Amino acid sequence: MAELTYYCGTMDSGKSTLALQTAHNHQSRGRTGLIFTNQDRAGVGVISSRLGLQSAAIEVGPELDIHRFVVDQLSIGSRVDYIICDEAQFYVPLQIEQLAKVVDGLGIDVYAFGILADFRTKLFPGSARLVELADRVNTLQVEALCWCGSRATHNARTVNGVMVTEGEQVVVGDVGKSDEIAYEVLCRRHHMRQVTARASRAGHISSDPLPFIEPTSK
Numbered sequence: 001m002a003e004l005t006y007y008c009g010t011m012d013s014g015k016s017t018l019a020l021q022t023a024h025n026h027q028s029r030g031r032t033g034l035i036f037t038n039q040d041r042a043g044v045g046v047i048s049s050r051l052g053l054q055s056a057a058i059e060v061g062p063e064l065d066i067h068r069f070v071v072d073q074l075s076i077g078s079r080v081d082y083i084i085c086d087e088a089q090f091y092v093p094l095q096i097e098q099l100a101k102v103v104d105g106l107g108i109d110v111y112a113f114g115i116l117a118d119f120r121t122k123l124f125p126g127s128a129r130l131v132e133l134a135d136r137v138n139t140l141q142v143e144a145l146c147w148c149g150s151r152a153t154h155n156a157r158t159v160n161g162v163m164v165t166e167g168e169q170v171v172v173g174d175v176g177k178s179d180e181i182a183y184e185v186l187c188r189r190h191h192m193r194q195v196t197a198r199a200s201r202a203g204h205i206s207s208d209p210l211p212f213i214e215p216t217s218k
Contacts, residue, residue, distance in 0.1 A: 004103045006088070006112045006130040009140035010185045011155050015113040016040070017049040018140065019086045022111050026082050033082035034070065036060050038090040047086045057084075060091055067098040070106060080108055088114035089124035096129035103135075118169050119157035119183070121191070144185045147197035152185035161198040 009015055019035075026033055035047060037057040042048035045059045060066070073080055083102065085091070091099075099110045112134070116127045123131075131137055144152040156163050159181055184196050 002103045002107045002109045003135040004100055004110045004112070004130075004133060005136045005138065006114070006127075006134040007138050007140055008114055008116045008127065008130075009142070010144045010152050011115060011183055012050070012144040012152070012185050013140045014049070014142040015115070015140060016047055016086055017051055017053065019047060019084050019111070019113045020049055020053050020055055023055065023084050031081040032079040033084060034058060034073065034080055035084045035086070036066070037086040039087055047084075057086065060085075060095065062092050064095065065098060066095050067101045067105075070102050070108070074106070080106075083108055083110045085110060085112040086114070088112040088130060089116070089127045090114075091126040093125050093129040096126055096133060100133045115155065117155065119155050119167075120165055120169075121154060122169070124169070146185065146187035146190055147200055148187060148190060150187040150189070153188050154186050154191035156184045156186050156191055156194075156196060158182050158184055158196055158198075161196070163194045163196050163199070165194070 007015065007018060023033065023035055035055060035057040036059075037045070037047045038060040040046055040048055040057070042054060045057055046054055047057045048054040058069075070080055070083070083099070085099065088096070099112065102108050103110050112130055114127055114130070115124065116131075117123050146152045157167065158164065163184075186196065190196075
């Protein structure tokens, strides 16, 4: 029986790598599928991983009817044994419903990969709908790490190295970049305190001396 499975994690947890590995596993067994993505950091119509792997993909714009697209492929004789959906957090909720329709109506397995929450700790609409509709929701086993060494559970957006908590929900960037807008993964404690790696280093090298009282001579 076909299933809709959602693999989720923070940035830097290997989502795109797993998406590419899943596609490879199916292809190595002679299966044919469709690969979708949305706003990958490498550009339009491509899935890329930080390990240097990449694959051509179908770009999912907000107007794309995924169910209709799959039906059209089947109607011209193309095989569709499985579907990979990377960056699924950026899909609109209606497209997630279309994926569920593909599973239930066409009997095709769908594997979705994405980030649950944005830099404000709010669920992406696509991820929220996937949590509601998926047959299985799996947290990725590769743990991204906060700068302190703890498990990273939250995504932080930085502007010129300073963490921000307001702004547009979707601004495509990457982790570890020095650009004006970048992202960093943090543990909950440091996300709540807004302490990034840069802020931590600044604190460690602060020239402000600790206050102390010199002992008075008797």
